[in-house]
Amino acid sequence: MKIKCILKRDGGTHVEIDGINYHFTPNDKGDHVADVKDDLAIERLLSIKEAYEAYEPVKPEGEESTETTERLAKRSKPVKPVKPEGEEA
Numbered sequence: 001m002k003i004k005c006i007l008k009r010d011g012g013t014h015v016e017i018d019g020i021n022y023h024f025t026p027n028d029k030g031d032h033v034a035d036v037k038d039d040l041a042i043e044r045l046l047s048i049k050e051a052y053e054a055y056e057p058v059k060p061e062g063e064e065s066t067e068t069t070e071r072l073a074k075r076s077k078p079v080k081p082v083k084p085e086g087e088e089a
Contacts, residue, residue, distance in 0.1 A: 003045050004055035005032040017041040031055065 005013045005024035012025040012032055018041065024032040033055050036042050045052040 001036055001042055002033050002055040003036050003042065004053050005034070005051060006053060007051050008032050015045070017044055029057070 003022075003024075005015075007013060008026075008030075009032075012023055015022045015024070015034075018038070020038065020041065022034045022036055022041070022045075024034045027033050036045065046054065
């Protein structure tokens with residue numbers, strides 16, 4: 001999944017997650033982007049909303065990008081609430 005670093009630094013931005021270095025570099029549109037394959041790294045980066053967001057180049061009208069939509073759908077499954085200990089279900 002391509003992720004965009006909102007913060008633009010000279011030379012791009014380097015981020016290390018679990019021993020893997022991600023380098024967010026400018027593309028032809030000037031957006032600082034890295035291709036991130038690890039789902040945990042994707043979750044971690046996207047949780048920092050002040051600095052990262054899912055990157056999708058602008059598509060022609062009526063055409064949707066499915067990669068980000070599918071990944072986000074997988075992560076947004078409902079979570080079953082857990083009852084505190086001693087409380088009946």
